[in-house]
Amino acid sequence: MGFSDHIEEIERVGQGSNTGRDAIVIDSWRRCLDTYQLDPSKAREAVIVSETRLREHRQQAEDLIHIARSGLERLYRQVAEQNYVLLLSDRQGVTVEFLGDPSFNNNLRKAGLYLGSEWSEPRAGTCAVGACIATGEALTIHQTDHFDITHTPLSCTAAPIYDMHGALTAVLDISLLSSPILKTSQNMARHLVSSTVRRIELANLMANSRHDLVLRFAGAPEFLDVDPEAAITVDSAGCITGMTHGGAHMLATSRGLDWRKPEVLLGRSVTDFFDADVDELASLTRARLPQDRRIAVRDGTVLYAHAIEPQQRTTSVPVVRLPQSIPAMGRLGGGVPLIDGLRRKITKLAPGKLPILIQGQTGTGKEYLARIIHEVSGLSGRFIAVNCAAIPEQLIESELFGYLPGAFTGALAKGRKGLVEEAQGGTLFLDEIGDMPFSAQSRLLRVLAEGEVLPVGGAVPRKVNFRVVSASHRSLADMVAAGTFREDLYYRLNAAILSLPPLSERDDFPWLLDRLLEKHGEAGRPLRLSDTARMVVLGYHWPGNIRELDNALAFAGALCEGGLITVEDLPDHLSQGARPASDDGREAALRAVLASCKGNVSEAARRLGIDRTTLHRQMRRFGIDRPH
Numbered sequence: 001m002g003f004s005d006h007i008e009e010i011e012r013v014g015q016g017s018n019t020g021r022d023a024i025v026i027d028s029w030r031r032c033l034d035t036y037q038l039d040p041s042k043a044r045e046a047v048i049v050s051e052t053r054l055r056e057h058r059q060q061a062e063d064l065i066h067i068a069r070s071g072l073e074r075l076y077r078q079v080a081e082q083n084y085v086l087l088l089s090d091r092q093g094v095t096v097e098f099l100g101d102p103s104f105n106n107n108l109r110k111a112g113l114y115l116g117s118e119w120s121e122p123r124a125g126t127c128a129v130g131a132c133i134a135t136g137e138a139l140t141i142h143q144t145d146h147f148d149i150t151h152t153p154l155s156c157t158a159a160p161i162y163d164m165h166g167a168l169t170a171v172l173d174i175s176l177l178s179s180p181i182l183k184t185s186q187n188m189a190r191h192l193v194s195s196t197v198r199r200i201e202l203a204n205l206m207a208n209s210r211h212d213l214v215l216r217f218a219g220a221p222e223f224l225d226v227d228p229e230a231a232i233t234v235d236s237a238g239c240i241t242g243m244t245h246g247g248a249h250m251l252a253t254s255r256g257l258d259w260r261k262p263e264v265l266l267g268r269s270v271t272d273f274f275d276a277d278v279d280e281l282a283s284l285t286r287a288r289l290p291q292d293r294r295i296a297v298r299d300g301t302v303l304y305a306h307a308i309e310p311q312q313r314t315t316s317v318p319v320v321r322l323p324q325s326i327p328a329m330g331r332l333g334g335g336v337p338l339i340d341g342l343r344r345k346i347t348k349l350a351p352g353k354l355p356i357l358i359q360g361q362t363g364t365g366k367e368y369l370a371r372i373i374h375e376v377s378g379l380s381g382r383f384i385a386v387n388c389a390a391i392p393e394q395l396i397e398s399e400l401f402g403y404l405p406g407a408f409t410g411a412l413a414k415g416r417k418g419l420v421e422e423a424q425g426g427t428l429f430l431d432e433i434g435d436m437p438f439s440a441q442s443r444l445l446r447v448l449a450e451g452e453v454l455p456v457g458g459a460v461p462r463k464v465n466f467r468v469v470s471a472s473h474r475s476l477a478d479m480v481a482a483g484t485f486r487e488d489l490y491y492r493l494n495a496a497i498l499s500l501p502p503l504s505e506r507d508d509f510p511w512l513l514d515r516l517l518e519k520h521g522e523a524g525r526p527l528r529l530s531d532t533a534r535m536v537v538l539g540y541h542w543p544g545n546i547r548e549l550d551n552a553l554a555f556a557g558a559l560c561e562g563g564l565i566t567v568e569d570l571p572d573h574l575s576q577g578a579r580p581a582s583d584d585g586r587e588a589a590l591r592a593v594l595a596s597c598k599g600n601v602s603e604a605a606r607r608l609g610i611d612r613t614t615l616h617r618q619m620r621r622f623g624i625d626r627p628h
C-alpha cells in the first residue's frame with residue numbers, strides 16, 4: 001500500500017467508513033484524528049526521550065523491571081531467533097527496558113525500537129504500546145494498522161501489565177522490523193506475550209503480598225502448581241487485597257462486574273465470589289492433591305485452587321541488606337585468589353586519580369566494581385554513571401558536557417550543566433564507552449587532557465576535576481585496530497585495566513550465591529535453595545553472568561513459598577540447557593546434598609538424579625570421604 005492510499009484510508013475512516021480493519025485499529029485511528037488531532041500526511045520520526053528523563057522513568061519502574069527481568073529474558077530467548085525485539089514500556093509509553101540484537105542497533109533506534117523511545121498514541125499515533133495503554137488489552141498493530149507512515153514497516157504485539165490493585169502499570173511489547181504480510185502470523189506472538197505478562201503479574205503479586213494469603217487458580221489441576229491462570233490475595237478478615245489481571249477477570253465474571261473497575265472488587269469478602277469462606281480457602285494448600293482442591297465460583301464455574309499461607313510478620317525494623325554492611329572491598333567477592341588479586345590492585349589504584357578501564361562481559365559487575373572503587377577512593381564528590389549506549393547520538397554531547405542557553409532548538413532556556421560537571425570532585429563512570437560516537441570521543445579527550453569542559457554553544461571552558469572509570473564489554477583494543485575508537489582516547493582511559501571474569505569462571509560462585517540469597521530474602525532470613533535447586537543453579541552456565549543470577553533469584557524468591565526455592569520456582573531454561581558446573585561448584589553441591597542426606601549415598605544420588613556409581617566416582621574425585 002502506498003503513502004497516499006494509507007492516508008486516504010485513514011481519512012475515510014475519519015469520515016465514518018469501515019474499511020475492514022480490526023475495530024481496535026479503527027478506534028485508535030479515530031482517537032488520533034479527533035482527540036490528538038494528528039495529521040496522517042505528516043510523518044513523525046520516532047521520539048526518544050533524553051537520558052535524564054529516561055533515568056527518571058526507569059527509576060520509577062525499577063521494582064517492576066527487577067521482577068520482570070527474568071520473564072523478559074526468557075521471552076526474548078524464545079523469540080530472538082525470529083528477529084523480534086522486546087520492549088517494556090511504562091504507563092506513559094516510554095521504553096524503560098529493551099532487549100534486541102545489538103548488530104541491528106542503528107536500524108532499531110531509527111525505527112524507535114529502543115530504550116527511551118516514546119510510544120504513546122498522542123506522540124506516535126496508532127501503535128501497539130499506545131493502543132494497549134488506551135484499551136487495556138493485548139493486541140497486535142500490524143504494518144499499515146499504524147497511523148504514522150514512518151511506522152508502517154513494523155509489526156508490534158503488546159500486552160498490558162497490571163499492578164496488584166488493577167491499575168495498568170506497564171506494557172510488554174515484541175516487535176519486528178519486517179514481517180510476513182498476514183496479520184494472523186502474529187497470533188502466536190500475542191499468546192507468548194500474554195503468558196509472559198501473566199507470570200510477571202504473578203511474581204509481582206507474590207513479591208508484594210508477603211503478609212496476606214495468596215490464592216492461585218487454574219481450570220485444570222495439572223497446571224495448578226506450575227502455571228496458574230489467576231491469583232488473588234486475601235487478608236486475615238477474608239477481604240480481597242490484590243489480584244493479577246486474570247484474577248480480576250475471574251472475580252468480575254463471576255458476579256457480572258466490570259474488571260476495568262478494580263474498586264468494585266478490592267476490599268470485598270471472598271464469600272461474595274466463592275462458595276467458600278476464607279478458612280476453607282486457606283486449607284487448599286499443597287498438602288492436598290491438586291485434584292482435591294476444587295472450588296466453586298459464584299457463577300457455577302469449577303476451578304482448582306492453591307493457597308499459600310502468609311509469611312510470618314516481621315517487626316518493622318528497616319530492612320538492612322547484608323551486602324551493604326560488609327566493607328566495600330569485602331563486597332567484591334569471596335576469598336579466592338582471583339578476587340584477592342583484584343582487591344590488591346584496587347587498594348593500590350583507588351586512592352589515585354588514574355583513569356581505570358574495566359573489562360568484562362555483560363552483567364559481570366562492572367558498574368558494581370566502579371562504585372566500590374569510588375567508595376574506597378575517598379573522593380567527596382558524587383558517583384555519576386553514564387550509559388553511553390543508552391543516550392541517543394545527537395544528545396550525548398549536551399548530556400555529557402552541558403549546554404548554554406539557546407544552544408539548540410529544544411534546549412532549556414537556562415542552559416544545563418553536563419554530567420561531567422556533576423561528577424566534579426567525584427567519579428564519572430562511562431559505561432559502554434565503546435558506543436560513544438566519534439565526535440563525542442574527541443570532546444571527551446579534550447576534557448581529560450586539559451581538565452576543562454566546554455559546554456555546547458559555549459566559548460569559555462570551565463575547570464573540572466574528577467576521576468574517570470570506564471567500562472566496556474567489547475575489546476577497545478580491537479575497536480582501535482578497526483578504526484572505530486580513537487587510539488589517543490583509548491590510551492588516556494586505560495592507564496589501569498581491571499578485568500572481571502565471567503560468572504562461570506568465578507571460584508567464589510558459592511559465596512556470591514549466598515550473598516544474593518541474603519539480598520533477596522527478608523532481613524536476617526536469607527532465601528534458601530532446595531538441594532536440587534542448588535545443583536541446577538550451580539550447574540547452569542549463566543551467560544548473563546551475575547545480573548542473570550541476581551534476576552533469576554529475585555524471580556524465584558517472589559514465586560517460592562516460605563523462602564525455600566525449589567526447582568519449580570527457578571526459570572525453566574536453567575534446568576533445560578544446564579551445562580556441567582565448575583569443579584568447585586559441583587564439589588560444594590555434592591557436599592551440601594550429602595550433608596542434608598546425613599551421608600546416605602543412595603538418597604543423595606536419588607536427589608541429584610544420578611546413579612550411585614557415578615556419585616561414588618565423583619566423591620572420590622573430590623576427595624569426599626565415604627560416610628561411615
Ligand SMILES: Nc1ncnc2c1ncn2[C@@H]1O[C@H](COP(=O)(O)OP(=O)(O)OP(=O)(O)O)[C@@H](O)[C@H]1O
Pocket residue numbers: 331332333360361362363364365366367368369431473512515516546547550
Ligand atoms: N560482587 C557482587 N556481589 C553481589 N552482586 C553483584 C556483584 N557484582 C555485580 N553484582 C550485581 O549484578 C548485577 C549486574 O552488575 P553490573 O550492573 O555492575 O554489571 P555490568 O557488568 O556493569 O553489566 P552491563 O555490562 O550489562 O552494564 C547488579 O544487580 C549488581 O548489583
